[in-house]
Amino acid sequence: MPPFSTQSSVRSRCSLLKGCIPWPAEFAATYRAKGYWRGETLGAHLRRWAAERPSAVAVIAGEEQLTYEDFNGHADTLAMHLGQLRLRNRDRILVQLTNSPRFFILIFACFRIGVIPILTLPAHRESEMAHFASLSRASAYVVPANDRFDYVSLARGVRQRVPSIRHLIVDGDDERELFSLPRLMKPSSSKAIEDQSTASDVALFLLSGGTTGYPKLIPRTHNDYSYNFRRSSEIAGFDESTRYLAVLPVSHNFPLGSPGALGVFERGGTVVLSNDPSSQGAFKLIERQRITHTSVVPTIALRWIESAETRRTDLSSLRVLQVGGARLAEEVARKVRPVLGCRLQQVFGMAEGLLNYTQLDDDEETIVSSQGLPICPDDELRFVNEEGEEVPSGSPGELLVRGPYTIRGYYQAPEHNARAFTPDGFYRSGDVVRRLPTGHLVVEGRAKDMINRGGEKISAVDVENHLLAHPRIRDAAVVAIPDREFGERVCVFIITRDGAPLGLPEIGAFLSTRQVAKFMYPERVELVDAFPLTNVGKVDKKSLRQIAAKISLDREQTE
Numbered sequence: 001m002p003p004f005s006t007q008s009s010v011r012s013r014c015s016l017l018k019g020c021i022p023w024p025a026e027f028a029a030t031y032r033a034k035g036y037w038r039g040e041t042l043g044a045h046l047r048r049w050a051a052e053r054p055s056a057v058a059v060i061a062g063e064e065q066l067t068y069e070d071f072n073g074h075a076d077t078l079a080m081h082l083g084q085l086r087l088r089n090r091d092r093i094l095v096q097l098t099n100s101p102r103f104f105i106l107i108f109a110c111f112r113i114g115v116i117p118i119l120t121l122p123a124h125r126e127s128e129m130a131h132f133a134s135l136s137r138a139s140a141y142v143v144p145a146n147d148r149f150d151y152v153s154l155a156r157g158v159r160q161r162v163p164s165i166r167h168l169i170v171d172g173d174d175e176r177e178l179f180s181l182p183r184l185m186k187p188s189s190s191k192a193i194e195d196q197s198t199a200s201d202v203a204l205f206l207l208s209g210g211t212t213g214y215p216k217l218i219p220r221t222h223n224d225y226s227y228n229f230r231r232s233s234e235i236a237g238f239d240e241s242t243r244y245l246a247v248l249p250v251s252h253n254f255p256l257g258s259p260g261a262l263g264v265f266e267r268g269g270t271v272v273l274s275n276d277p278s279s280q281g282a283f284k285l286i287e288r289q290r291i292t293h294t295s296v297v298p299t300i301a302l303r304w305i306e307s308a309e310t311r312r313t314d315l316s317s318l319r320v321l322q323v324g325g326a327r328l329a330e331e332v333a334r335k336v337r338p339v340l341g342c343r344l345q346q347v348f349g350m351a352e353g354l355l356n357y358t359q360l361d362d363d364e365e366t367i368v369s370s371q372g373l374p375i376c377p378d379d380e381l382r383f384v385n386e387e388g389e390e391v392p393s394g395s396p397g398e399l400l401v402r403g404p405y406t407i408r409g410y411y412q413a414p415e416h417n418a419r420a421f422t423p424d425g426f427y428r429s430g431d432v433v434r435r436l437p438t439g440h441l442v443v444e445g446r447a448k449d450m451i452n453r454g455g456e457k458i459s460a461v462d463v464e465n466h467l468l469a470h471p472r473i474r475d476a477a478v479v480a481i482p483d484r485e486f487g488e489r490v491c492v493f494i495i496t497r498d499g500a501p502l503g504l505p506e507i508g509a510f511l512s513t514r515q516v517a518k519f520m521y522p523e524r525v526e527l528v529d530a531f532p533l534t535n536v537g538k539v540d541k542k543s544l545r546q547i548a549a550k551i552s553l554d555r556e557q558t559e
């Protein structure tokens with residue numbers, strides 16, 4: 001049988017992947033008519049980029065360099081070999097790579113044959129990975145070769161639990177596994193692969209910040225994700241001279257497509273990859289590679305500023321520092337230009353879609369005190385109170401959104417979708433936001449039950465569920481505790497069966513046996529006899545958050 005059947009490409013023109021919710025036809029027609037959706041698949045994007053500037057360098061990682069032409073050729077070769085592994089249009093694969101040029105070659109190979117990569121983070125562990133695998137019935141799982149962590153063992157554990165995984169593919173050589181990503185990219189008689197998908201198909205899955213239970217899978221189509229990074233790259237001022245440093249994991253929407261690496265490729269610039277966000281590592285690369293743009297979360301921005309205040313560094317090439325993922329304190333924002341010598345661009349985005357950027361020519365006050373303007377004139381924003389009623393203009397309310405690159409539902413999650421979206425298709429962001437008269441948004445806080453640890457989103461319910469499995473824990477309530485370094489950390493209030501305390505080391509040891517990602521571990525534990533309750537008898541998280549805030553304040557005062 002030939003590696004690519006034409007049948008599958010015909011089928012893909014009929015309907016979206018089962019379990020995904022499409023945009024209603026009249027909205028889709030408008031988004032096409034207005035040019036937001038251009039009908040170009042992501043695989044075709046790469047072909048265009050390679051034709052436009054074949055010998056320009058697309059990616060640099062250490063000593064490795066990849067031109068646009070090589071990038072395109074390797075993607076074709078890999079696509080062919082993945083086809084030979086019987087990976088087909090609409091099959092799902094788990095991608096858990098650190099920042100490596102092969103991450104990009106892999107996802108574009110997938111886009112071409114219609115295989116849908118699920119972009120997980122390097123920090124995820126067996127518990128989360130097994131969940132993604134079984135929910136998506138993934139056919140393959142791609143991991144780094146032994147890094148500081150043994151990803152091959154992790155993947156083997158997941159494969160044992162989820163039999164749909166037929167292949168483990170390692171980015172490097174590992175004697176335990178058959179398939180090596182570099183070898184699957186070695187040129188053979190590859191020729192241009194015919195695109196197996198259409199632009200309205202799902203191209204990739206991003207992960208949600210996660211509020212109830214495990215992160216949800218977010219289906220992004222070729223059309224909508226293309227708009228996401230094309231429009232963003234305009235706003236960020238990317239062009240062929242852009243040299244973008246990626247220090248955040250590129251499987252996250254911010255460094256991937258907001259505008260991120262894909263935004264750089266669209267404009268013909270160069271992406272420099274690193275896995276080291278420390279100021280030392282990053283400053284060295286910025287200087288050596290003459291980096292013009294980069295994006296970080298607030299905790300990293302703060303560390304860079306503190307380091308630049310005390311150490312002489314040459315950051316003269318840096319034009320724009322984008323900061324997003326969590327709230328950037330205004331005092332920190334004010335220091336970006338004087339200390340780092342570049343412009344600040346605040347980015348308030350979400351994997352579900354909506355993106356906001358401060359404009360490069362906004363006045364300094366707006367840049368430091370707001371989280372920017374939505375990128376599309378057809379982003380429809382509503383601000384509502386707890387009853388779902390519209391709040392007066394300019395007052396804070398929960399932000400609801402609908403638009404050409406904001407999803408209408410998570411993958412295979414009908415019950416959750418009924419809560420997370422309004423009946424007319426607005427996504428309930430869970431963020432409490434107000435709009436300034438200029439249209440800029442200010443993020444005030446969050447209505448959702450989630451901890452944002454320096455940009456890592458942690459579901460309170462998820463951590464609670466793990467803790468409830470501990471033999472000595474009767475009940476657990478997880479909330480955010482304010483923290484100077486990370487913005488928030490995980491704090492847990494527990495009721496133990498014997499009334500005796502349980503320490504953080506014990507909790508950590510327990511979570512590690514359950515293969516929970518380390519960033520989700522509580523960093524503060526409080527023993528209580530009972531939880532405060534709301535009128536309807538629910539655990540009153542608001543007052544627990546207040547107690548946690550007080551603990552944090554007292555601690556700061558005694559320090």
Ligand code: OOB
Nearest residue numbers: 209253254258324325326327347348349350351443
């Ligand atoms: C980005 O995406 P996610 O999906 O990891 O997290 C989205 C959530 C938002 O709903 C909000 O709660 C928070 O992260 N957030 C911010 C923020 N940017 C994101 N909160 C305050 N200020 C900001 N600037 O985090 C993301 C996706 C694309 C670009 C940038 C960030």
